[in-house]
Amino acid sequence: MKLNIRTKSENYVVYIKRDLLNDLSNYIKEYKKEKILIITDENVANIYINEIKKTLKDFKIDFHIISPGEKSKSLNTSKDIYDKLLYGKYNRRSLIISLGGGVIGDLAGFVASTYMRGIDFIQIPTTLLSQVDSSVGGKVGINYNNIKNIIGSFYQPKKVLIDPETLKTLDLKNLKSGLSEVIKYGIIRDYDFFKMLKMEIDIIKSLNIDKMENIIKKSLEIKEEIVYLDTYENDIRKILNFGHTIGHGIESLNDFQRFTHGEAIALGMISEAYISRELGYISSDYYCEIKYLLNKIISDVKFTREEKQEIIKNLENDKKNTNKDIVFILPINRGEVRIFYKGIDRSLIIKSLGADR
Incomplete structure (x- = not known):
C-alpha cells in the first residue's frame, strides 16, 4: 500500500506493508554506498536491532541508542548525536533513519534538519501514534525548559516506511x-x-x-x-x-x-x-x-x-x-x-x- 504525501517543500511516499522490516534493504538501496545512522531507543533496539543488522548486513550502518521517553528529546541528546555524526565523518550524502515512536522521529528529524544544514532522513515509525501522525508532515523538534517542541523546524523525510506488524509489540x-x-x-x-x-x-x-x-x-x-x-x-x-x-x-x-x-x-x-x-x-x-x-x-x-x-x-x-x-x-x-x-x-x-x- 502506497500513499503519496504532497507538501509545499517536498513530496514523498509512505509505504504501508506488513513485514516491511524484513525487506528494508530494498527500500533504502539507493544509500547502499553511504553511511547510515539509525537512531532508536533501548526498548525498540531490544526488539529489532538484531533483525535490522541482519537485513542490512551489506550496508554501512551504525546505531545511536537513547533512553526512551520525552526527557531524551533534548539539546543534550541532540549534542551526543551531533558528536557521533561529526566524529564518524557523516556528510551530506549520509542518511539518518529514525526507528521508533514519536520521540525518536522528532529528535532524529531535528538532528537531520540541522546537521550540515540538512541531510537525508527516513522515518520508520513503530508505534501507532507515530504511524498515524508524527512521522508525516515534517514537524521535527525537541523540548526545552519543560516546554514541548519549543525548538524545531519543518523538515520532510525522504520516505516513511510503516510496518503494521510492529504494533503487535505495543502494550x-x-x-x-x-x-x-x-x-x-x-x-x-x-x-x-x-x-x-x-x-x-x-x-x-x-x-x-x-x-x-x-x-x-x-x-x-x-x-x-x-x-x-x-x-x-x-x-x-x-x-x-x-x-x-x-x-x-x-x-x-x-x-x-x-x-x-x-x-x-x-x-x-x-x-x-x-x-x-x-x-x-x-x-x-x-x-x-x-x-x-x-x-x-x-x-x-x-x-x-x-x-x-x-x-x-x-x-x-x-x-x-x-x-x-x-x-x-x-x-x-x-x-x-x-x-x-x-x-x-x-x-x-x-x-x-x-x-x-
Missing part, C-alpha cells in the same frame, strides 16, 4: 495513546470516520491488523490533505492541534512522566470539547459522543488546584499563541473545527480541567 496503554490521534482526525475532518471508530473501538483495541492498516491509511489521507494546503502551519494546519493546546500542558506535568502523549491529548480534547459546548458551539449530545469515545482511551482525571495552575502556565508558552491570547481549536459541528485566536477566558479553561465536566 494496550501505548496502543490507546495512538488511537487518541486517530480519533482526533474524525473530530476535525470526518464524522463518518469518527462514527466507525465509536462503533468498533473495542475491536480496534484488540489489534486487528487489517483494520489497523485501513485506519493508518485513512488517518494519513486526512493529514496529507491538510498539510498540502498549509505545510508551514500558518493557518488551517493548526486544526491538527485540536486537543494539543491543553494536552501539551497536561503532558508537561511531572516532567513528562505522568501521562503518555496520547493520554494527555485525549484529556485535552475532552476539555476543549467542553469549552466548545459551554460557549454554545456544539450540542451537549455531540460533546457526550466525544467524551464517551475518548474515555475509552483514558478515564477522567481530577487535577489539583496547583496542577491546574501549572497547566495554565504551560499553555501560555504554546507556539500557536498570539500576544497574550491562548489559541484554541474547538469543535463547531460534527467533523468540523475552527481556530479561535482570542476570547477564551482563563476561568473556563480551569473549569474544563475538572473531572466532573
Whole structure:
C-alpha cells in the first residue's frame, strides 16, 4: 500500500506493508554506498536491532541508542548525536533513519534538519501514534525548559516506511495513546470516520491488523490533505492541534512522566470539547459522543488546584499563541473545527480541567 504525501517543500511516499522490516534493504538501496545512522531507543533496539543488522548486513550502518521517553528529546541528546555524526565523518550524502515512536522521529528529524544544514532522513515509525501522525508532515523538534517542541523546524523525510506488524509489540496503554490521534482526525475532518471508530473501538483495541492498516491509511489521507494546503502551519494546519493546546500542558506535568502523549491529548480534547459546548458551539449530545469515545482511551482525571495552575502556565508558552491570547481549536459541528485566536477566558479553561465536566 502506497500513499503519496504532497507538501509545499517536498513530496514523498509512505509505504504501508506488513513485514516491511524484513525487506528494508530494498527500500533504502539507493544509500547502499553511504553511511547510515539509525537512531532508536533501548526498548525498540531490544526488539529489532538484531533483525535490522541482519537485513542490512551489506550496508554501512551504525546505531545511536537513547533512553526512551520525552526527557531524551533534548539539546543534550541532540549534542551526543551531533558528536557521533561529526566524529564518524557523516556528510551530506549520509542518511539518518529514525526507528521508533514519536520521540525518536522528532529528535532524529531535528538532528537531520540541522546537521550540515540538512541531510537525508527516513522515518520508520513503530508505534501507532507515530504511524498515524508524527512521522508525516515534517514537524521535527525537541523540548526545552519543560516546554514541548519549543525548538524545531519543518523538515520532510525522504520516505516513511510503516510496518503494521510492529504494533503487535505495543502494550494496550501505548496502543490507546495512538488511537487518541486517530480519533482526533474524525473530530476535525470526518464524522463518518469518527462514527466507525465509536462503533468498533473495542475491536480496534484488540489489534486487528487489517483494520489497523485501513485506519493508518485513512488517518494519513486526512493529514496529507491538510498539510498540502498549509505545510508551514500558518493557518488551517493548526486544526491538527485540536486537543494539543491543553494536552501539551497536561503532558508537561511531572516532567513528562505522568501521562503518555496520547493520554494527555485525549484529556485535552475532552476539555476543549467542553469549552466548545459551554460557549454554545456544539450540542451537549455531540460533546457526550466525544467524551464517551475518548474515555475509552483514558478515564477522567481530577487535577489539583496547583496542577491546574501549572497547566495554565504551560499553555501560555504554546507556539500557536498570539500576544497574550491562548489559541484554541474547538469543535463547531460534527467533523468540523475552527481556530479561535482570542476570547477564551482563563476561568473556563480551569473549569474544563475538572473531572466532573
